Amino acid sequence: MTAIATNIFNGLTIVIASFCLVAGFGISYLLWHTLLKKRKEKIIAEAESEAEVIKKEKILQAKELFLQMKSEHEKVITEKNNKIIQAENRLKQKELALNQKIEEVQRKKNEVDAIRDNLTAQLELIEKKSEELDKLHRQQIEKLEIISGLSAEEAKNQLIESLKEEARTEAMSYINEIIDEAKMTANKEAKRIVIQTIQRVATEHAVENAVTVFHIDSDEMKGRIIGREGRNIRALEAATGVEIIVDDTPEAIVLSAFDPVRREIARLALHQLVTDGRIHPARIEEIVEKTRKQVEDEILEVGKRTAIDLGIHGLHPELIRLIGKMKYRSSYGQNLLMHSREVANLSAIMAAELGLNPKLAKRAGLLHDIGKVPDDEPELPHAILGMRLAEKYKEKPEVCNAIGAHHEEVEMTTLIAPIVQVCDAISGARPGARREVIESYIKRLKELESLALQYPGVTKTYAIQAGRELRVIVGADKTTDKDVENLSYEIARKIQSDMTYPGQIKITVIRETRAVNYAK
Numbered sequence: 001m002t003a004i005a006t007n008i009f010n011g012l013t014i015v016i017a018s019f020c021l022v023a024g025f026g027i028s029y030l031l032w033h034t035l036l037k038k039r040k041e042k043i044i045a046e047a048e049s050e051a052e053v054i055k056k057e058k059i060l061q062a063k064e065l066f067l068q069m070k071s072e073h074e075k076v077i078t079e080k081n082n083k084i085i086q087a088e089n090r091l092k093q094k095e096l097a098l099n100q101k102i103e104e105v106q107r108k109k110n111e112v113d114a115i116r117d118n119l120t121a122q123l124e125l126i127e128k129k130s131e132e133l134d135k136l137h138r139q140q141i142e143k144l145e146i147i148s149g150l151s152a153e154e155a156k157n158q159l160i161e162s163l164k165e166e167a168r169t170e171a172m173s174y175i176n177e178i179i180d181e182a183k184m185t186a187n188k189e190a191k192r193i194v195i196q197t198i199q200r201v202a203t204e205h206a207v208e209n210a211v212t213v214f215h216i217d218s219d220e221m222k223g224r225i226i227g228r229e230g231r232n233i234r235a236l237e238a239a240t241g242v243e244i245i246v247d248d249t250p251e252a253i254v255l256s257a258f259d260p261v262r263r264e265i266a267r268l269a270l271h272q273l274v275t276d277g278r279i280h281p282a283r284i285e286e287i288v289e290k291t292r293k294q295v296e297d298e299i300l301e302v303g304k305r306t307a308i309d310l311g312i313h314g315l316h317p318e319l320i321r322l323i324g325k326m327k328y329r330s331s332y333g334q335n336l337l338m339h340s341r342e343v344a345n346l347s348a349i350m351a352a353e354l355g356l357n358p359k360l361a362k363r364a365g366l367l368h369d370i371g372k373v374p375d376d377e378p379e380l381p382h383a384i385l386g387m388r389l390a391e392k393y394k395e396k397p398e399v400c401n402a403i404g405a406h407h408e409e410v411e412m413t414t415l416i417a418p419i420v421q422v423c424d425a426i427s428g429a430r431p432g433a434r435r436e437v438i439e440s441y442i443k444r445l446k447e448l449e450s451l452a453l454q455y456p457g458v459t460k461t462y463a464i465q466a467g468r469e470l471r472v473i474v475g476a477d478k479t480t481d482k483d484v485e486n487l488s489y490e491i492a493r494k495i496q497s498d499m500t501y502p503g504q505i506k507i508t509v510i511r512e513t514r515a516v517n518y519a520k
Contacts, residue, residue, distance in 0.1 A: 212255040212263050214270055222246050222253065224279050225270070235281035239288040240266040260328035261299075265291050299324035306337065310344055312363050316393035323366065325373040336373070339427055340366050346423035347416075356415055364402035364420050367395070371403070383407045425468065425503065447499065452491050452507075457483065469506040470495075476513040484509045 144155075216222065226233045226246060233244055241262045245254040255266050269291040273279050276287075303324030307315055315323075326337035347365035348358040371386030380388075387404030402417040404410040406424050448470055449461040457478040462471040472491065474484065488509040495505055 212267050214253045214255055214267055216251055216253060216274060218251065221274060225253065225274075227279065227281075231281060232279050232284065235284045236266070236270070236288070239285050240269065242266040244270075260330065261295065261325065264328055265295050268294065299327070302327050302337070306341065306366070310341065310362060310366060311359070312344075312366060319367065319370065319389070319393050319395075322370050322373050322389070326369070329373050334427075336369055340369055342427045343368060343420065343423045346426055347419050350419050350423060351416065354415075354419070356419070360396065360398055361402075361416050361419055363395075364399045364416050365423055367399065368403050368406050368420050368424060381407065381409050383409045444499070444501065448495070448505070451494060451498065455487060455491065457487070467501065467505065468503060469508060472507065472509045474509060474511050476511055479511055481511065484511050 216225075224232070225236075225244075227235075233246070236242075237244055241259070242265075243256040244266070245256055247254070253270070255263050255270075265288065269284070269288045272287050272291065273284065276283075300321055301324070303320035303322070306323055307313070307320060323337070323340070326340055327335070329336040344362045344365035348362035351361035352358040367386065367390055369382065369386065370389055371380075371382035371384070374385060374389065383404050383406055387400050387410065390400045390403050398414040398416050401410070401413050402420040405412040405417040406421045408421075412418055412421075445463040445467050448463045448467060452458055452461040452470060452472045457474045458472055459475050460473040462473075463469075464471060470491070472487070474487065479487065488507050491509075492505075492507050495501075495507070
């Protein structure tokens with residue numbers, strides 16, 4: 001501060017001196033110089049006083065900061081000392097507990113040593129007594145051998161044989177009782193499950209599956225459909241692959257084809273042509289192509305709606321399309337889609353009754369006949385083809401096996417497979433499921449029974465389960481057990497070669513022997 005004041009004073013002096021010299025006032029300069037010198041001394045004194053005050057304030061602030069830091073440092077040191085003391089206390093407690101455990105272990109070790117010494121003494125005593133018992137046992141055996149005239153080994157063998165024979169007899173009796181009880185229980189439970197399953201599923205009757213009748217308003221339309229020299233009807237048949245029969249039937253045209261999809265396309269196309277009125281080859285090809293696309297869309301929609309109705313999710317789009325195609329297919333007059341839906345519901349109910357996965361069984365039941373509606377027609381059984389399609393579109397192994405095994409083309413490896421097989425038979429065998437005239441049905445059953453009656457030794461025959469099983473009863477005095485097996489095989493071969501029937505027929509030959517006496 002003094003240096004600053006000195007510099008200011010010197011500057012002012014120079015300025016005033018210059019001014020006075022220029023103005024020529026020498027006396028004024030001296031007066032001003034005296035005043036400025038006093039002013040300088042006053043400013044210097046004030047600056048030194050302020051500097052002293054600032055110095056004291058800074059010293060006080062430094063002392064306060066030092067005391068604060070010292071207090072915080074002492075606090076930190078106190079906390080650390082407390083933690084060290086706590087850690088020492090914990091260590092002392094652990095050391096004390098450890099010493100107690102060591103003392104406990106040592107005490108138990110001493111007890112174990114005492115017990116071991118005691119056991120050693122007891123074992124020595126037992127060994128001595130055992131030797132004495134062995135000696136007495138040998139003496140007794142020698143006496144018994146002398147009395148009985150048999151050696152110990154011979155007596156033991158006789159006793160073992162006697163016990164084995166007795167145990168074998170009791171075991172056979174017990175096994176027979178268990179088998180009889182299991183058969184009664186299993187048959188009763190199986191019948192209950194099958195009957196409940198059938199009762200809980202609604203049934204539908206078969207429909208026609210070879211022709212479609214298309215009704216028209218008047219017979220004049222027949223001529224327009226035929227066209228000049230038959231060109232319209234030929235173009236329609238060529239575009240659809242359906243035979244169109246125009247005969248004397250009033251106001252009706254018959255569409256004949258074994259492919260229901262083509263027949264449906266032809267019916268819809270013909271309906272649009274008749275409604276529009278413009279019937280010529282170019283128009284026919286255009287309408288048939290549009291109708292084919294509409295039917296494909298309808299197939300996809302039917303497949304999606306079927307999967308949603310049954311609660312089946314995650315199906316591949318191609319499998320959904322094949323399910324939709326089932327609507328236009330039939331098997332023995334039974335609509336394939338309705339049959340598959342029925343099998344799916346039956347399988348789910350039966351699986352639930354047996355404690356299995358009903359969703360998996362329903363999925364397998366819906367897809368079990370998927371091999372009947374492929375886009376190409378390979379020379380494979382539909383069950384094998386369906387199994388390969390399911391494997392191709394990443395279905396679960398249980399579902400694939402159930403599809404392939406429902407006609408026993410492959411071995412059943414899961415519990416779902418026999419359920420699907422049984423439900424397929426239930427759906428196809430119930431009355432009204434598959435279209436068959438009652439007279440021909442009864443005639444087929446009678447032929448089945450008559451065929452088995454031709455064999456020697458057969459006394460009675462019964463066709464049961466809607467013709468799916470043939471019971472053959474033979475006389476016990478005319479046939480043997482070996483003849484029964486041969487007879488069952490021969491009847492099965494004869495039915496395969498001489499008869500036509502849906503599904504498969506089980507041949508059961510029964511030979512019964514009875515012994516009757518009277519107590520008087």
